[in-house]
Amino acid sequence: MKELIKIQQKIAPELIKIVERRYNILRTIFYLQPIGRRSLAEKLEMSERRVRNNLNFLKDQRYIDATSAGAKITEAGEKLFYQLNRYIKVLRGLDELELGLKEELGLKEVYVVPSGLNNIETQRELGKFTAEFLQQNLKDEYTLAVTGGTTLAIVADLMLTKKELTDVVVVPGRGGLGEEVEIQANTIAAKIAKKINGKYHLLHVPDNLNKDLLETLTKESQIKRVLNLVKNADILIHGIGTAELMAKRRQVNSKKMNQILNDGAVGEAFGYYFNQEVDIIYSTTSVGLQLDELAKIEKTIAVAGGKEKAEAIIAVVSNKYQDVLITDQHAGERMLTLLRG
Secondary structure (H helix, E strand, O other), rough: HHHHHHHHHHHOHHHHHHHHHHHHHHHHHHHHHEEEEHHHHHHHOOOOOHHHHHHHHHHHHHOOOEEEEEEEHHHHHHHHHHHHHHHHHHHHHHHHHHHHHHHOOOOOOEEOOOOOOOOEEEEEEEHHHHHHHHHHHHOOOOEEEEEOOOOHHHHHHOOOOOOOOOOEEEEEEEOOOOOOOHHOOHHHHHHHHHOOEEEEEEOOHHHHHOOOHHHHOOOOOHHHHHHHHHOOOOOEEEEOOOOOHHHHHHOOOOOHHHHHHHHOOEEEEEEEOOOOOOOEEEEEOOOOOOOHHHOOOOEEEEEEEOOOHHHHHHHHOOOOOOOOOEEEEEHHHHHHHHHHH
16 A cells, blocks of 8 residues: 555645645544534535535545534544545554654553544544554453543444453453543443443542541442452553642642642553653552552553653553553654654
């Protein structure tokens, strides 16, 4: 495919521009459907005339339907959209970006999805790819551990209903942060389990309890049983946060937060705050998986995107803790520049 694209770039560069344009239109409709022509033009920063011409082509080919509410993608259009993903990936050099990040980070697998027109679209791209990747890797009798966060909530929403798996158990990898219920690990674990016809167990323990109380709670039989499942998980999937944002979400007091940031922390996962050299600057008292337990898990998947998270991802991800990284083009390009700079 790469050689074919090189030939196309030489002899028919205008064809590649048309393919990219129609791919962007299909992708925007896919994520925002139904969407009107004017809104589509604004999102893509294209003239309404150009959008109309391309919509007419896609409609004639039965890749989209025009409804009173706006354009909607058809089954054939959705199939084409996924087929185009591979073409666009090679066209934009994302396969080479994956290889570069894999070498620099020392990971077993790195996957880079095309960045969207905004953060919402990018998160949807990440969520869709991650959901598919997760379902491909789940097997009968597996235990899956998940953390909380916006991206993981999108992954749960985009998981396909799958009834072929048997005896899969989904558990939250950490205690709760006292944030919106939709992005808590308990909610995400339950939603994924229902989508794949599996079982789930909840961890009703908040993060940031004092050490004595935490030790007492973790001796309770139900909590102890869930923690045992978490620590013996076959797959773990987790997000990554910037140090400042996660300190605020974990309600770290301002004095301690300033100290953490001044000490160089840029990224956070599992209550651990890392600097750019992947050194732990600070850790909160919390229940669930600890970093030294990640090595025992068969496959640990980190998923995070957005150019603003590049430093945080570099700080958290290493072959000591993760096997797989799933990120987006803008974050990946920024990461590779930092890693090689």
